[in-house]
Amino acid sequence: MNELDGRRVSIAAAAGLAAAMGVGRFVFTPILPIMVESAGVTPSSGAVIATANYAGYLLGAVALSIRPGLNSTSMFRSWAAILVASEVAMAFVDNTFAFSLLRLIAGLASAVVFLACASTVAKQVGSSPGITFGGVGAGIAASGVLTLAAAPHLSWQALWIASALLTAVLIAPALTLRIHAESHFSDQDAGPSTRQRLIWRVLLTAYFLEGLGYIIVGTFLVAAVGGHGNSSVGPAVWIVVGLSAVPATVLWQAIARRIMMRRALVAAFALQTISALLPALSDSSGVAVVSAVLFGGTFMGITMLTLTTAAALPLGRTAATLTAVYGVGQVLGPLVVAPALGDSYTVAFVVATVVLTLGTVGAFAAARLHAPR
Incomplete structure (x- = not known):
């Protein structure tokens, strides 16, 4: 029964x-050129306007x-x-300040929904974070x-x-969730050791670098291929990102x-670094598609792996704290x-390549510190 409950919670949280993330947060990327x-x-x-959304996400976290x-x-x-209402309201304003305010509100909402779903799945016996985090890719696609x-x-x-309607339809199953917040403190009796505190600091640094590097790729990948005389190329690349992200977290x-x-976290960071390097070497549509596959296949994987790794440490509020430093990186990136x-x-x-290379080094350092001695 617990396994069935866990699967149901995982799917509802994925929705x-x-x-909140796939549509409510990221739909601005393909709509911006229009x-x-x-x-x-x-x-x-x-x-x-995009930075206002990242700032709202940071404030929420x-x-x-x-x-x-x-x-x-x-x-x-x-x-x-509020998220659905903010998307509807975007159709009735026409200046940068109003657009930015509404996207800031959407960012706040995205952070609340993300952390609610992540913390609930983390506390549910038999749940699958891979299924849950795959929902982001489905929404992006x-x-x-x-x-x-x-x-x-x-x-x-x-x-x-139309985006607001899609958001409302997708989020409906998630409204059945009973949200479980993160604890102030760890549920474990013993506090963190010196080595565990060091691992935590290194993870925080690596995840900050992920927020900084990933958002640069995510912000400019579509725009970089949008000037090739075919208005469908940008949205198509964005669909590839989303479709690649759907199975990625399960994999x-x-x-x-x-x-x-x-070790999986180090590998995901390394592949995402390649996704940033490729469009720096060539601006062809084919290279952009390969980059989109690698990017979509890693960015939510890194999130899931980092949050899961941190949750095993004897600390409290790891998901919210990691999401906050990630948010700082996102605001700074553009x-x-x-x-x-x-x-x-x-x-x-x-x-982005340099930043993600440093993030890979951080993930490797955390892995070495985590290794049994």
Whole structure:
């Protein structure tokens, strides 16, 4: 019965992540080029709007790391409704400030839903984090398909309303969840050892670097291939990212069982570093597709593996704290590369490659520290 309950909770939480992260958070990526064409949004103001969303996500994560008690069933349902409403409202405003405010609210909502689903699955006997985190990829693919199919027929305003409807449909199963918040402190009797504290600090640093590096790739990969004279290329690449992410977390969970969690984390970081390097070497659509496969196949895997590794440490509130430092990285990512961007996105991908290489080194260091002595 516990296994059946665990599977049900995993699937419901996956639906929540598909709605809040895959669509509610990331649908702005394929819609942005359309808004640049039709809504008077410039690339620079688009970056501001995107950063507002990352900032909202950070604020939500910080709030829940400080006050984990806010992570409740009623709060989860309220923010799910707010997320849908924020997407609908995007169709009725027409300036950067209003767009940014609404995307900040959507970021807050995404953080609340993400942590609610992640903490509930972590506490449910028989649950599968691989299934749950795969929901993000499914939502990303759905947002890409929606944009690709509907953009020729709908205005950008109608696309936002359609996105809100998709979010509402996807999140409905998750509303049945009874949310379990993270504890203030570890459930284990003994506190962390010096080595465990060091592992935690290294994981935090590596995950910060992941937030910084991954968001650069995620922000600019679609834009980098969008100028090839075919408006379908960008959304198609985004669909590839999502489809690659759907099975990725289940596969990484299986890999972790075979080679250990810490080694799987190093491998995922290394592959994501390659996903950043490839578009720095070539701007062809074929290379972008390979990069999209590697990127989609690793970014949620790294999240799942990092959160699972940290949850095994005798510490409290690890998911919320990790999500907060990840959020800091996401806010900084576009700001770090923006001054160096010209007609090409090469510099952005070079920076992402360097950052993710350092993240790989951090993951390797954490793995060495974790090894039995």
